[in-house]
Amino acid sequence: MNRNLTALLPEICLVGAAVTGLLAGSWLPRHRQWSVAVLAAAAALAGLAATAHTLAADGEQTVFSAAFAVDAATGAARLAVLITLLLLLAVSAPGVRGHRRESEYWVLLMLSAAGTLALAGANDLLMLFAGYLLASVPAYALAGFAKDARGVEAALKYYLLGALFGVVMLGGVALMYGAGRGTGYRQLHTALPAAPYGVVAVGLVAVLAGLLFKSGAAPAHFWMPDVADGAAAPVAAFVTTLPKIGALIAVYRLLHQAMPADTVDWPLLLAVLAAASMTLGNLAAFFQTSATRLLAYSAVSQAGYLLMAAAVATRSELAQQGLLFYLPAYALTNLGAFAVVAELPHARRLEDYRGLARRRPALAAVLVVCLLGLVGTPPTAVFIGKLEVFSAAVDGGYTWLAVLAAVNTVASLFYYLRWLAPCFRPAGDEDRLRTVLAPSGTWAAAAACAAATGSLVLGLAAGAALPLADGPLLR
Amino acid sequence: MSALLWLLAAVPLTAGTALLLTGRRLDRPAPALGVAAAAATLGLAVASAVLRPEASAPLFAGIRAGLRVDGLSAVMTVVVAAVTLAVLVFSAGEKDRLSQGGRFHGLMLLFAGAMLITVTATTLPLLLMAWEVMGAASWALIGFWWRQPQRTRAADTAFLTTRTADLGLYLAAGAALAGGVTALDLDALAGARGPWVHLLTAGVVAAAFGKSAQLPFSFWLSRAMQAPSPVSALLHAATMAAAGAYLLLRLHALLEATAWGGPLVAWTGAATALLLGVAAAAQRDLKQLLAASTCSQIGFMVLAAGTGGVAAGTAQLTAHAAVKAGLFLAAGAWLYALGTKQLPALRGAARAWQWVGAAFTACALALAGLPPLSLWAAKDEVLAAAFAQSAALYATGLAAAAVSAVYSVKALWYVLRETPGDAWQGYDTEESGTRRVTPLMRPPLLVLAAAAVALGVLALPGVFSALRDAVGTPDEPSPSAWQLPLSAAVALSAAWLAWRIQGRGPGPRLLRPAAVRRWAAGWLGLEQAARTLAVRPVLALARATAVFDDRVVDGAVHRAARAALTAAGLARRSDDGGVDALVRAVARTARRLGRAARRPQTGLLHQYYAQAAVGFAVLTLLLLSLR
Amino acid sequence: MLELFLLLAAALFSVGLYGALSQQSIVMIMMGIELMIAGVITAAAALWHFLAPAAADGQVIVVAAVVAMAVEMAMGFAVTTAVFRSRDIDTADAAEDLKG
Incomplete structure (x- = not known):
């Protein structure tokens, strides 16, 4: 059995930094608790270095009796999660600096990121569940971190829904264990064809329920708009971006590795889920007035597009490449938009953004790049990602799904433009501008610019980045 | 020798044209100039009648412009030139009645030149x-x-x-x-x-x-x-x-x-x-x-x-x-x-x-x-x-x-x-x-x-x-x-x-x-006959063709224009009624769906639970039914 | 025998699900969820014992379920307390500010 801990270096760094930060935070004076953030950033950078080394030095392996796989998918997930974590550290800084529990914020962030990485690399159902728990529970706490009425309501809904889906997922794990006589994907892959159909079907749906909850896909999406609306903007950025990365890769891995072909018709199931998510997310976003709620519904629809790749996981060669490129691209772009929202904490509604172009032209530019990037305008990265995923869907025989996705993409332009249009209108009075568009600091703005630039660079350098996502998945 | 003939034609023509083109400015000396030109022409005519010159110049492809004074032409040129001189002298005497002397003498000389060319042309x-x-x-x-x-x-x-x-x-x-x-x-x-x-x-x-x-x-x-x-x-x-x-x-x-x-x-x-x-x-x-x-x-x-x-x-x-x-x-x-x-x-x-x-x-x-x-x-x-x-x-x-x-x-x-x-x-x-x-x-x-x-x-x-x-x-x-x-x-x-x-x-x-x-x-009723036999039919034909042009040709153009306008109107109506109505219907439907899509998010947790449970139950049934 | 245990597990799970769906109080919803976890534990243990006793996977499921139960309980009570302190409510449906 491979017990090579160095293969898990990024995760170990994060967990270690989290523990250290928790302990240090108990003793650090309040004005010094920013050092925990620095520790978190250091851990993330270390993790990135380890990932780069692994990718360059061909370090693919499975560890701990194939419970965790370090391969192309894990590498992509690590890159995406760690870069997103760094940006999140920057976006959260203005809001949480000087809070009496500042160090716990950073710790919770690190723990949830570690959980996401565990989800992404899980090659075993139990590992999956463990990652789910580790990724979810800190997030519940983060949602209610501000302890205001809306925040705790958001935390309540997040927790209750997360608990329910977690239990259902555990039930699914038990059923799959009973059907496949084991929890490892290799074992399942060999044993499931002989298992009773009903058990496998129900078990699969139950496991997928938990993963769909984490990725914010319909019909497990009800928490996302409320949490994004109720929690602070950096937390909203976190919950719409980070868990999704791990959850979707986990879905892909589960379906590709554990489910043999021809046992259960899960492609159709995933296609229906994808269609429902993207349509519901888009339609509900049409007439939103709150910026974060709009972004949350947009995240629901993006989950739908991403599930398209999972639907054709075994049917198309392009699916993995598309998914693994789309996820980081989506993360950067979404984070950029949320960073702009975080930078302007007093502008809650879309109309509050009037005159943004005049007053903060850089932020307006970032907003344009990110929102149009979410639509999939070239040359942003999401355009390439969507292109790959659409091609994979057509290649895998789900042309109707691709058409529906294209229609939804076009329709989504409406609500993004509904947000962008007021930015470029002439502002009203200067007083309103000063109060509503008051900035919260330079970190969030810097993160926003970095995210937008990253999105564009990734889009332009897609040719170089895509081959990185093409390695085989290890079972 | 041919130069004499060209001169014979040129002198009255150029003198006449010059008098015509100068307008009113030469009205006073015009009679004298006209008489002088006519006298010169008479001299040239007599000379050419005696010398019988010939001249020729290319005109069109294969056709030449030729002048020649033979016996008939000699008599004619002298007659024309002499009568012209006499008449212009008389006109000089009547110059207060003929007020625009330049125009009159110019035209008369022009005419004389043309007549001389006519009687000498070959x-x-x-x-x-x-x-x-x-x-x-x-x-x-x-x-x-x-x-x-x-x-x-x-x-x-x-x-x-x-x-x-x-x-x-x-x-x-x-x-x-x-x-x-x-x-x-x-x-x-x-x-x-x-x-x-x-x-x-x-x-x-x-x-x-x-x-x-x-x-x-x-x-x-x-x-x-x-x-x-x-x-x-x-x-x-x-x-x-x-x-x-x-x-x-x-x-x-x-x-x-x-x-x-x-x-x-x-x-x-x-x-x-x-x-x-x-x-x-x-x-x-x-x-x-x-x-x-x-x-x-x-x-x-x-x-x-x-x-x-x-x-x-x-x-x-x-x-x-x-x-x-x-x-x-x-x-x-x-x-x-x-x-x-x-x-x-x-x-x-x-x-x-x-x-x-x-x-x-x-x-x-x-x-x-x-x-x-x-x-x-x-x-x-x-x-x-x-x-x-x-x-x-x-x-x-x-x-x-x-x-x-x-x-x-x-x-x-x-x-x-x-x-x-x-x-x-x-x-x-x-x-x-x-x-x-x-x-x-x-x-x-x-x-x-x-x-x-x-x-x-x-x-x-x-x-x-x-x-x-x-x-x-x-x-x-x-x-x-x-x-x-x-x-x-x-x-x-x-x-x-x-x-x-x-x-x-x-x-x-x-x-x-x-x-x-x-x-x-009444001159034998010739003019009335000409009017009845020639003028009236031609005018009637002209009127008929004008009516034809107005009704048929113009009418065709007007009808074509009307048809184009009607087609444009049809296109506009079909665009408004068809294409625009379709687009508006799509937008209306999208709006309605957008408003409807927000309704599941009621804010009540147990309704979220219920919807999620129902959703997953349906999915399970879907999967089970695909057996 | 396995079927009986699985039946028991299913009954526990169903009752727990019913409770989670029908209860208004946050704590009662949590109780429902706990019951569901109990059902899962029963099922996992039975499946381990009767189908794959050689490997330890089933046992680990049970342990994981217990851990999940503990963590969820802790989290749940923390959230309930926070909600009560902030909004003075104890039913889940009373917090309905965030909607649309």
Whole structure:
């Protein structure tokens, strides 16, 4: 059995930094608790270095009796999660600096990121569940971190829904264990064809329920708009971006590795889920007035597009490449938009953004790049990602799904433009501008610019980045 | 040598053009300049008549513009130049009535240049071009006092009539080209292949009849009398009216090439001479009488051309030019003095201004054909040629000669009366008379009268045979011994008869019954006939084509435009109703769905639970049912 | 025998699900969720014992379930307390500010 801990270096760094930060935070004076953030950033950078080394030095392996796989998918997930974590550290800084529990914020962030990485690399159902728990529970706490009425309501809904889906997922794990006589994907892959159909079907749906909850896909999406609306903007950025990365890769891995072909018709199931998510997310976003709620519904629809790749996981060669490129691209772009929202904490509604172009032209530019990037305008990265995923869907025989996705993409332009249009209108009075568009600091703005630039660079350098996502998945 | 010929054409043309282009600036010296140019032209004409030069220049592909002075042309050029000089001197005397001297003299010189080219041209295109310029100058000169609308209408009538007839010359040119006469030399036209030669002859004959106011075109000359008297003297007596006859004389070989050419021309000439003479006898206006007389006398020239009497026709042309020019100038002088040209009002005019009266008398007696004056000699030569063809022609000609004596004596009778006491009532009816005749008016009259008398030498056989040799028809018949006295007797008796009947007072008329007199006085109803037969159908056709254009052609365009507008309206409606409505329906549906999609998010947790549970249950059922 | 245990597990799970869906109080919802976890534990243990006793996977599921139960309980009570302190409510449906 491979017990090579160095293969898990990024995760170990994060967990270690989290523990250290928790302990240090108990003793650090309040004005010094920013050092925990620095520790978190250091851990993330270390993790990135380890990932780069692994990718360059061909370090693919499975560890701990194939419970965790370090391969192309894990590498992509690590890159995406760690870069997103760094940006999140920057976006959260203005809001949480000087809070009496500042160090716990950073710790919770690190723990949830570690959980996401565990989800992404899980090659075993139990590992999956463990990652789910580790990724979810800190997030519940983060949602209610501000302890205001809306925040705790958001935390309540997040927790209750997360608990329910977690239990259902555990039930699914038990059923799959009973059907496949084991929890490892290799074992399942060999044993499931002989298992009773009903058990496998129900078990699969139950496991997928938990993963769909984490990725914010319909019909497990009800928490996302409320949490994004109720929690602070950096937390909203976190919950719409980070868990999704791990959850979707986990879905892909589960379906590709554990489910043999021809046992259960899960492609159709995933296609229906994808269609429902993207349509519901888009339609509900049409007439939103709150910026974060709009972004949350947009995240629901993006989950739908991403599930398209999972639907054709075994049917198309392009699916993995598309998914693994789309996820980081989506993360950067979404984070950029949320960073702009975080930078302007007093502008809650879309109309509050009037005159943004005049007053903060850089932020307006970032907003344009990110929102149009979410639509999939070239040359942003999401355009390439969507292109790959659409091609994979057509290649895998789900042309109707691709058409529906294209229609939804076009329709989504409406609500993004509904947000962008007021930015470029002439502002009203200067007083309103000063109060509503008051900035919260330079970190969030810097993160926003970095995210937008990253999105564009990734889009332009897609040719170089895509081959990185093409390695085989290890079972 | 050819330079002489080009100069002969160029001098009047350039002088005329220069006077026209300078406008009003040269109005004062214009008469003098015009007379000088005319004198130079006369000199050049005499020189070329003596030297007989030739000139040629390329014109179109394979067709040249050629000028040549042979015997016929020599006579013609001298006649044209001399009459032009006389008339321009007279016009200088009338210059206060002819206010725009530059325009008048310019047009007259332009006309003279064109006429000179016409009589010396050797190719049809050049002749045609000069022919047209003559017609244009005639139109401008008839309508010289254009502020009076009746004069411009008269000019239009005259121009349209002659122009329509000129189409025959174009037709002839086309027929000649088709008939193989590719160089369009006038001498070669007779050699065209048949049946083109018939078409060629018909065209030439029609053009000649039109220009020379023969039947049925004679009415335009009546209208042309609206021109100033010098214009009438030059254009419509001596030169342009005679140009048609000249053309027939030049192309007498062509007339002989077809069987019907000569007889047609001869009989038309004879008929014109007779009938228009009758019409002249019925006129009360002196200029109208002279105009009808011109038609009649030119009829003799045409008769000569039709019967092959080229020298006779030339003699008639020369004599008539002198006689008629003198008569018109005298009429112009009395018009200038008394302001009227009605014969009853001109009683005693000859006695009041005696030089004018003497010139008028001499010319009138020559017009009557009394021996030994010029027209008697020329007419006899024409009748001799006619007699050689047919006796009927001779008889008609003789009758026409008698009639010419009648109307000449009629005019003479009036002016030789004593001035009645109430004569002043008839004066100043057409313009205000000045009661005097300027000194410059007299010399031209006297010269022309002298020529009218002196050209009687043409009766001498020696002179006539020299003329025959000059024009190139030495075998032309000359009057036999009995013809001369016969014509003299006929003329004298007719003149005496007319004098007696006139003298009997206003009661008996020369012509009865009254209807015949009215028909003759109205120029034989030719203009009304032309209007009914030609003008009205053409105008009706024009109106019909205009209606066709408006209704059908324009109508088609309007309908096409309406159809395009209707199609555009249809497209707009289908776009509004179809495409736009579809787009709006899609938007409406999307809006409704968008609002509906927010409703599941009720904010109540247990409803979230319920919806999630139901959703996953459905998915499980879906998966189970796919077994 | 396995079927009986699985039946028991299913009954526990169903009752727990019914409770989670029908209860208004937050704590009662949590109780429902706990019951569901109990059902899962029963099922996992039975499946381990009767189908794959050689490997330890089933046992680990049970342990993981217990851990999940503990963590969820802790989290749940923390959230309930926070909600009560902030909004003075104890039913889940009373917090309905965030909607649409």
